Amino acid sequence: MAWMWCQLFLQRCRAGLHLFPLTQRGVRIQIQGRHLVTMKLESPEFQSLFTPGLKSIAELFEKEKYELRIAGGAVRDLLNGMKPQDVDFATVATPTQMKEMFQSAGVRMINNKGEKHGTITARLHEQNFEITTLRIDVVTDGRHAEVEFTTDWEKDAERRDLTINSMFLGLDGTLFDYFRGYEDLKNKKVRFVGHATQRIQEDYLRILRYFRFYGRVAEKPGDHEPNTLEAIKKNAKGLAGISGERIWVELKKILVGNHVQDDVIKLDLRLKISKEEKNLGLFIMKHRRDLIKAIDSPEPLKPYQDFIIDSREPDMNSRICELLKYQGEEHLLKEMQEWSVPSFPISGHDLRKMGISSGKEIGTVLQQLRDQWKKSGYQMDKEQLLTCVKNV
Incomplete structure (x- = not known):
């Protein structure tokens, strides 16, 4: 048993996680018959979230003794070593308490459409913070839910998909x-919280959300739990x-999941998606892995x-931006988004002026010069590039 805990400790340390025992003998404890697993995250991606705005928000909630936590997909991304694009927060404070707190502190609030569902959006240091009160779903019809606020973190977690x-x-x-979401994440498993049928009937869109996350998390295309598929089949009409x-x-x-490339054409025939959307989906699936390795290079x-330079297509910049998203x-x-695509300063006409007449030779020389230009960071000008031809 001791060996098993040592192995678990090493695995989590390699992932940037450190065990955080709530008791002296382990990290898994039992509270009133319920299991809570905790550990501590100290990754660079997590630390990078602490902007001046978040620090100010955190100090305000701590001062008023309202607990504040990061919630949902942002936690999943951080555990996967990724910095989330969007960060949502959850708290025990009610919307009324949050509004009173922000008004007293002179914090601006925007977009009050989510207030009836418990969400208040505060803006500090040119950054928006969407904070939602812990809640439980009282009445659901498969599309919408009437909620009731709570201070029970587990109850809020239980209502999630x-x-x-x-x-x-x-x-x-x-x-x-x-x-056991962290265990499922590491084992690349996608499971509904609690009973799949109940979660689906609360919001039938969760059927599609299940397949969306399955495509991003699971290793194999057909490794579904039989009970999950059965619940989906029975409720698909919803x-x-x-x-x-x-x-x-x-x-x-x-469409940008891991297991759907072979089905894109079939989906196109069924849904009549636009050519642009289909091509974008195929592009992301084709290049998401070969280009992501560049992130660790000195010039990522x-x-x-x-x-983009090699493709010579006018819309390639926007496609690469979607890939980065x-x-x-x-x-x-x-x-x-701030980068302006530079123009290659040499043409075949320039080489003909230098006495190169063969079309095949012109193509070869242009490619060699293009490679030199890329290596220079697109800094070499026309005269410098033509000097390379003269030297050869």
Whole structure:
């Protein structure tokens, strides 16, 4: 048994996690018959979230003694070593308490549409923070839910769709996992929280969300739990009551999963998606792995830029931006959006002036010069490049 815990400790340390025992003899404890797994996250991706705005929000909630945690998909991304594009927060404070707190502190609040569901959006240091009160679903009809506020973190986790989306992360790095979401994430399993049928009937769109996350997390295309598939089959008709807009949003996300490339053409025939959307989905699936390795290089954006230069297609910049969104590379995305694609300064006409007449030779020399130009970071000008030809 001691050997097993040592192995578990080493595995989690390699992942940037440290065990955080709530008792002196382990990390898994039993509280009133319920299991809670905790550990501590100290990764660079987690630390990078602490902007001046988040620090101010954290200090405010701590001062008023309202617990604040990161919730949902952001926790999943952080555990996977990725910096989340969007971070949602959960708290025990009610919307009324949050509004009073923010008004007293002079914090601006925006977009009050989510207040009836417990969400208040605060804006500090040019950054928005969407914070939702812990809640339980009182009445559901498969599309919408009437909610009731609670201070029970596990009750809030229980109403969420999948175990990998039901975890919370304290601002000190402590992970709160009530339904073994971290275990499922590491084992690449996608499971509903509690009973699949109940979760689906609360919101039938969760059927598509299940397949979306399965495509991103699972290793094999058909490794579903039989009970899960059975629950989906029995409740699939419930999707008829979901708006086409909500369904299409999920289907577009499913298209960039790991196991759907062979089915894109079939899906296109069924849904009549636009040529642009189909080609974008195929592009992301084709290049998401070969280009993601460039992230660890000294110039992480350079391979993406070279890809754009080599493709010579006018819309390739926007496709690469969509690929970076999919990969979760927020900083690289911002740099790419600000980058102006440079023009290669040499043409075949320039080489003909130098006495090169063979079309095949012109093509070869142009490619060699293009490679030199890329190696220089697109800095070599026309005169410098032509000097290379003269030297040869």
